[in-house]
Amino acid sequence: MLKDILSQAWEAMVHNRRRTMITIVGMAWGIATVVLLLAYGAGFSRAIxxxxxxxxxxxxxxxxxxxxxxxxxxxxxxxxxxTLDDVDTVWNGVxxxxxxxxMVNKDVPVQNELHTYTWTVTGVLPDAQDILHLPTSEGRFFxxxxxxxxxxxxxxxxESSTKLFSGQWPxxxxxxxxxxxxxxxxxxxxxxxxxxxxxxxxxYVPFSTMSDIKSTKYLDGIWMNYSGNFEDVERHLRETLAMAHHFKSSDHNAIFxxxxxxxxxxxxxxxxALQVLLALVGALTLGIAGIGLMNIMLVAVQQRTREIGVEKALGAQKSHILIQFLAEAFVITGAGGIAGIALAELxxxxxxxxxxxxxxxxxxxxADIYLKISPTAVIVATGILVVTGLVSGMIPAIRAANLDPIEALRYE
Known part of the structure; x- marks a missing residue:
């Protein structure tokens, strides 16, 4: 039965090739827009x-x-x-x-035999490589x-290497x-x-060596990495330091x-929020294509009124007529969807x-935006497409199914 319904839908589409192709192009354009907008939103998120x-x-x-x-x-x-005591306090309390x-830093003259610059020198422990994500392209960390x-x-x-050594092995x-x-x-x-x-x-230099450049009695800051909820870690950090230095943990000016x-x-x-907005814009664009499909299907119902009357006179049920026109709408929608996804990929x-x-x-x-068509974008777009095809095809199909057979046979 399904084969017969699809065959009927295909024959109807072939009979009105130009109209069908225009509708498929509209659906393809709509689904391509949805997929590309979703890909853009995902690309923006990846860039951040x-x-x-x-x-x-x-x-x-x-x-x-x-x-x-x-x-x-x-x-x-x-x-x-x-001071260094605060590092131990934070480590044990958070x-x-x-x-x-x-961390202690200072802007100092940086020189070799050919060049002199003023750059920031920072004294840290070796764990800073993991904390601050400092992989090396040449050599190693201390x-x-x-x-x-x-x-x-x-x-x-x-950049320091390039300016100091001009491409030589540093x-x-x-x-x-x-x-x-x-x-x-x-x-x-x-x-x-x-x-x-x-x-x-x-x-970066070892923290102990930094004392040759600047006093390390007082620290410029403390860096750490952690596991768990960032809000809980920050709350414990503020409470721990507030207790150590006698200020209120709510005082955000005391520590930053x-x-x-x-x-x-x-x-x-x-x-x-951006991805939801783009999906909504894409759905509205596809909805315009769905309105075009609905109009085409309503025209098809009008042109085939006498045919529907004959089918009902021969015993066709409302459900048969309904499925027949829904199948035609879904075939057009499916063809447009496949073409649209291919267009978006291209x-x-x-x-x-x-x-x-x-x-x-x-x-x-x-950190630029790369348009990559993900399976999630295709699934979401397909879901929107199915809903659009169902709504666009249902109204004409219901109208066809509810035609009075006698009036339909009289239709010229």
């Missing part, structure tokens, strides 16, 4: 994730400030200062931490033994930091960099917390990458 992933998402930094609320007998306006490192021995070794950014080369000689043991991978940002000009996961969560909400291959973050940042092509 790529921007944050270069630093690691489960990353948190805390920096000292000045109190703005009175706490007990302490007045507001007291300067908070971190659950879920994986690694932690103190280790625990070099930290204990106060070794004069340095890991430099990719590993093992001497470099003077604030007039003190260090040996380059590693070059960091290139990171995305906006404008004159110094992301690729950072220089850089919580990358919080920022990423906000961007994820925006990404989801467009995505031709377009490939859409400039996004690389327009304002260097080394940022990974």
């Amino acid at each position: 994730e790529a921007i944050f992933s270069q630093w690691g998402t489960h990353l948190m930094g805390v920096f000292p400030g000045r109190t703005s609320e009175q706490a007990g007998g302490d007045k507001a306006g007291v300067k908070v200062q971190f 659950p879920g931490l994986i690694h932690i490192t103190p 280790n625990g033994q070099e930290e204990q021995q106060r070794a004069h070794v340095a890991v430099i950014g990719s 590993i093992g080369q001497p470099v003077r930091l604030n007039g003190i000689q260090f040996t380059v043991i590693g070059v960091l991978d290139t990171k995305m960099q906006e404008g004159d940002s110094d992301n690729n000009r950072q220089i 917390v850089a919580n990358l996961m919080e920022q990423l969560s906000q961007f994820r909400i925006l990404s989801i 467009v995505s291959v031709m377009v490939g990458r859409i400039t996004f973050y690389s327009a304002i940042a260097s080394n940022a092509t990974d």
Whole structure:
């Protein structure tokens, strides 16, 4: 029976080839729009994730400030200062931490035999490589033994390497930091960099050695990575430091917390909202094509009124007529859907990458929008297509099924 119904639908489509092709093109255009808009939304979300992933998402930094609320007998306006004791306090008081490192930095002259620049030198523990996501493209990061021995070794950014050594092999080369000689043991991978940002000009040295450049009695900050809920970690962090330094945990001016996961969560909400909006726009576009299909099917019902009357006179039930016209609508919808998905795939291959973050940042092509047709986008688009085809085909099919056979036989 199904074979006969599909055969009838195909014959009706072939009989009105031009009208059928126009309708299929409209459906194909609508489904291609839905798929491409969903692919764009997913590409935008991937771009945001790529921007944050270069630093690691489960990353948190805390920096000292000045109190703005009175706490007990302490007045507001007291300067908070971190020491190495605070690193131990945070490590023991905040659950879920994986690694932690103190951080001290200073802008100093960086020199070799040919060049002199002023860049930021940062003293950290070896765990900073995992915390701050600092993979090396050449050489290696310093280790625990070099930290204990106060070794004069340095890991430099990719841009620092290019400017200092002009393409020569940098590993093992001497470099003077604030007039003190260090040996380059590693070059960091290139990171995305906006404008004159110094992301690729950072220089890292062991924390113990940093005391030769700047006093490490007071820290400029503490970095850590963690597992678990970012809100709980930040809350415990604020409470732990508030107790240690006698300020209210609600005083956000006393300490500043850089919580990358919080920022990423906000961007994820925006990404989801964008994808919903694009899906809605695509569904409305496909709905316009569905209206075209409905009109065509209504015309088909009108043209085949006498044929419907004959079928009913020969004993055809309402359900038979209904299924007959629904099948025709679904065949047109299916053909348009297949053509539309193929068109979307072709467009995505031709377009490939859409400039996004690389327009304002260097080394940022990974954070551009790539139009990749995912199975999820195809499934969602197919669901919208099925609903559109059902609604567009149902109204004409019901009208055909409800025709009075006597009046239909009289129709000229």
